[in-house]
Every structure is written in C-alpha cells, then in structure tokens.
Amino acid sequence: MKRLLASLLCASMLLVSFAGCGSKEAAPSSTPETTPETPASSTEAETEPTGEGATIELWLHQNEAWNASHQTIADQYMSENPGQEIVIKTFPYSDFLSKIQTSLLSGGEGADIYEMWGGWALDFTGTGALAEVPADISATFENFYAPVLGAYTRDGKYYGVPLEFNIEYGGLLVNKKLFGEKGLEYPKTWADIEKIADATSSKDGEVMNLRGFDFVSEDNILYTFLAMILSSGGSYLTEDGKVDFTTPEAVDAMTTLVSYVRDKGYTNLDGITSGKEGYSFVYTDESMMDIVGPWAVADGSASYGLEYGTDYEYIALPPYKEPVKFAAETGWGLTVAESSDVKDAAWKYVAYFDSPEVLVKHNIACSQIPPRTEIVEMQEYKDGMPYAQPLLDILPAGQFIGPFNTTTIKENIDNIFTELCTTDNYPTIKDGLVALTDNLNTAFFG
Structure with a gap:
C-alpha cells in the first residue's frame, strides 16, 4: 500500500x-x-x-x-x-x-x-x-x-x-535501452537473471552505479520471498494457522536473496531506505530489471516521459523453480x-x-x-x-497470503532482511528467521 x-x-x-x-x-x-x-x-x-x-x-x-x-x-x-x-x-x-x-x-x-x-x-x-x-x-x-x-x-x-x-509477483520491468546497448537478451530462466546481473552490476562502495537485478522494495522482498518458498515445495503456514519461516525452503530462499545484496552486489537497500521505489531505478537507467507489480508500468511514461516498447518493457518473470507458485x-x-x-x-x-x-x-x-x-x-x-x-x-x-495484517508482515520481513544484509546481529540466516517467526506470531496471536 x-x-x-x-x-x-x-x-x-x-x-x-x-x-x-x-x-x-x-x-x-x-x-x-x-x-x-x-x-x-x-x-x-x-x-x-x-x-x-x-x-x-x-x-x-x-x-x-x-x-x-x-x-x-x-x-x-x-x-x-x-x-x-x-x-x-x-x-x-x-x-x-x-x-x-x-x-x-x-x-x-x-x-x-x-x-x-x-x-x-x-x-x-x-x-x-x-x-x-x-x-x-x-x-x-x-x-x-x-x-x-x-x-x-x-x-x-x-x-x-x-x-x-x-498481484505483486510474476512480472519483470526491464530497461530495454540498456539491454540493447549491452547486446543482451531478456532472461528466460532464473539462471539467466543471475548471469545478466553478474555481468552488469556495478557499484562504488555502497553506491550503486547499475543494479543488475532488483527486488528490494516494501512489497517485493515479501512476495519474492514467499514465491521462492512456495515454488520450492515449501510452506510458510502451519496447520494451526501460524507462520513459520524456519523451514529449509525458507532458509534457502532468504539465503539467496541476502546473497544478492550482501555478497553479489546485484542491488542495495535503496528500495526500502531511500524513499524511492526500486522500480524507479529502471526508469533512470540505474537498473537493468526489477520485480514489480503491473501498477508501476505506466509510471515510465506518466512520470519519466519514457516510451513503452522503446525505453522499457514488462515481461514475464522467469520462474525461480517450477511449477510457479506465489502468494497474494x-x-x-x-x-x-x-x-x-x-x-x-x-x-x-x-x-x-x-x-x-x-x-x-x-x-x-x-x-x-x-x-x-x-x-x-x-x-x-x-x-x-x-x-x-x-x-x-x-x-x-x-x-x-493468509488472514494477516500484511503491513505487519512487510515491516518485519524488511527489518530482518536489512539486518541480515548489513549486520552480524544473527549468527546465521536461520537465527534471523527464527526471530522473524517469533515476532510475527507474537504480533498476530499474542
């Protein structure tokens, strides 16, 4: 929201x-x-x-x-x-x-x-x-x-x-101009996403020059995380209706997402710390591609004066794993x-x-x-x-997604994600997800 x-x-x-x-x-x-x-x-x-x-x-x-x-x-x-x-x-x-x-x-x-x-x-x-x-x-x-x-x-x-x-998952906003200048084709697999991001991501210290692949925003961290869990055959809901982000699928998904920021430098945390939405960097030639809902597509022409089909496009997000599953x-x-x-x-x-x-x-x-x-x-x-x-x-x-206040979920996941990317507050990814699970179940069920 x-x-x-x-x-x-x-x-x-x-x-x-x-x-x-x-x-x-x-x-x-x-x-x-x-x-x-x-x-x-x-x-x-x-x-x-x-x-x-x-x-x-x-x-x-x-x-x-x-x-x-x-x-x-x-x-x-x-x-x-x-x-x-x-x-x-x-x-x-x-x-x-x-x-x-x-x-x-x-x-x-x-x-x-x-x-x-x-x-x-x-x-x-x-x-x-x-x-x-x-x-x-x-x-x-x-x-x-x-x-x-x-x-x-x-x-x-x-x-x-x-x-x-x-829906916030399933579409990929791409900078068509940058893909053309670099002689790259749009990704058709998740491995293609990583390959393109490896080749194009660039930063000076903590300042990103070009994001090879972005997913960092208030909504997108949550929905990308959940889709990765579900597409891997896992679940984040227990039989009694509570949340559980400590499963192997959840740990693997969060480990992957954190690595994209902390280790591989595909993007940074500007999408949740700078006041700018991650998709906006596609429109300012600071990002190759961004996971975002369809609501952001027209903003390229409305707010940035760009032309759809010439400067940018909206394509299918390659599946993390198959079959595709996601939460909304x-x-x-x-x-x-x-x-x-x-x-x-x-x-x-x-x-x-x-x-x-x-x-x-x-x-x-x-x-x-x-x-x-x-x-x-x-x-x-x-x-x-x-x-x-x-x-x-x-x-x-x-x-x-479940009968939960999604604002609470987003805030807690974004906070844990930020800590895992920037601090050593948790010895392991799983330790951070244990804290996330406890915090959310306390907030929802007391």
Whole structure:
C-alpha cells in the first residue's frame, strides 16, 4: 500500500500509454492525500425516493481514473434502472479507512456500499458491520481466483465482492535501452537473471552505479520471498494457522536473496531506505530489471516521459523453480453495510457492477488485473491491457497470503532482511528467521 499514490497516478495514464484511449488531461491534478472530501454525483439527495426507487450511497477513495469509471458505470446503471439513484462520495485516501471505521464500527453516518481494501476487510468481517453476500452473487465466486476472496471470507461466508486481483509477483520491468546497448537478451530462466546481473552490476562502495537485478522494495522482498518458498515445495503456514519461516525452503530462499545484496552486489537497500521505489531505478537507467507489480508500468511514461516498447518493457518473470507458485493479498472490492436500509438495492447494483461485461471496462480503465476467469479470457481485456499477459498466465498459481495484517508482515520481513544484509546481529540466516517467526506470531496471536 506504500506505493498507492504512484499507482493512482499510473492508473489515469494507462489507457493513454497502451490502449490509445482517454487523454493526457485525465491525469490527477492533485494527490489523494490533499484533495478535500467531495461528492462525485451531481444529483445527491438527502432522502430516498418512495415506491420502487432507492437512493444508494457509495463511498470511494479519491482517484480520478477510478472515480470516473465508477461514475460512468453508475450513470449507465441509473439509465437502465429508472428510480434507482447512485450517490457517490469520495474521500482522500489518507482519511478513507478512518471514515469507514467511524461509520461501520462507531455508528456514525455512513454509506450503503463501501469500496474496501481486502486487508481492511479483515477488521470488519467478524463484527456484524458488513452484510453477507447474497447466494445469487456468491454462486459466481467459483469463477474467481482464490486470493481475491480470502480477506472477504469468514466461517464459510462472504462479506465482499472482489473487483481486482492484487498481484505483486510474476512480472519483470526491464530497461530495454540498456539491454540493447549491452547486446543482451531478456532472461528466460532464473539462471539467466543471475548471469545478466553478474555481468552488469556495478557499484562504488555502497553506491550503486547499475543494479543488475532488483527486488528490494516494501512489497517485493515479501512476495519474492514467499514465491521462492512456495515454488520450492515449501510452506510458510502451519496447520494451526501460524507462520513459520524456519523451514529449509525458507532458509534457502532468504539465503539467496541476502546473497544478492550482501555478497553479489546485484542491488542495495535503496528500495526500502531511500524513499524511492526500486522500480524507479529502471526508469533512470540505474537498473537493468526489477520485480514489480503491473501498477508501476505506466509510471515510465506518466512520470519519466519514457516510451513503452522503446525505453522499457514488462515481461514475464522467469520462474525461480517450477511449477510457479506465489502468494497474494486480497485487493479492492465492494461491501454492503449491514445497517443499510436499501441492502437489496445495494446488492443489485454490486451484482451489476461485478458482471463480466461491466467489470472488464472498469478493470481496463483502472489498470487492474481481473478477479474472475471470464474477464481474463475476454479479447476486450487483452486488447485494453496488452502488457498484462505475463501475469494472466500465472493467476491460477496464486494462493491467498493468509488472514494477516500484511503491513505487519512487510515491516518485519524488511527489518530482518536489512539486518541480515548489513549486520552480524544473527549468527546465521536461520537465527534471523527464527526471530522473524517469533515476532510475527507474537504480533498476530499474542
């Protein structure tokens, strides 16, 4: 979530860069953190229409491209359903979670439908604040990928409808210009990655001149680590639901990642210590390649003035081992308040929004990976998101990361990784992973 602001900027530019739609004027003119609370509907009403009509209030976090897509779909729905009014209110991202908490848990004035991040939903599914997803909607979940449902599920019941597949692993951002200048082909195996990194990495002391291979960021250390464990046949979850990073597969994976920084010098820790995301170094000719989610792709043109296909590309990350396996956390979705007076009407709108023929347009407009299999196969999506294909091929291999606060996991793993790379605080890699495991289980289970 640290990179959400960059992601929001990218979302408004992706159609310009890749699909040829939209306009450069669609880029946000102010950040979500500073834009005041605003209603996005021009027909907001204080009271519900009588009879068959209903006024449904929908809360979103502020992002120009995403909000525009929501409004377009709401307008279309209202034109097809006379008497139904969708009132959209948007809030700065920095305030959005507290707004949701106040309205759902403290009895404050709230919405009928909430745009909800999966990691937040974990705090609400057991409180009675969210309405259970109706059976006619949850029946479609057999066509959804496992990670997108994880955080909305409790005791066999569903409390949210996913809008996206949040994926941070499986794609490799490459500096096409540097590969061409050095006469190198893109890697097709993990051994190729190491060979290229061995040949191109350069630094003066602790200052990197060129990163041959980068994976260091708040998100990428975690998701690369987990994918290496899973692809090696291991697991980081115990039968009683706790975490265990002391397995042989985990020790081997962390040993490899630490060696890339401490011993081989492929990269350094700037991606988590300098305030810059690791992928940005690809765009400034300071990195050959970086593991990153698709949200970073459009930033090359939006923020750095580069041209996709000429200066940089997004390709499939070669598998660490086969078969490919990876973990993902649940992303954005729609939830309905149990206290809503128009629950039936709210769920009807959610079902409309989530239909493949509607959601595909939202996924393209918001630069999202689809949560359901039907959209992945739609030519409309493939044409609108051509660079996403490397990720679409591996979506079935994803598993839900687990019902944990992922911010806590990321902070702890990044801290241990930093210590293992820069200090002798732990005699061995395994000693550091024992401490990591103990810290996380204490944080989650007491």
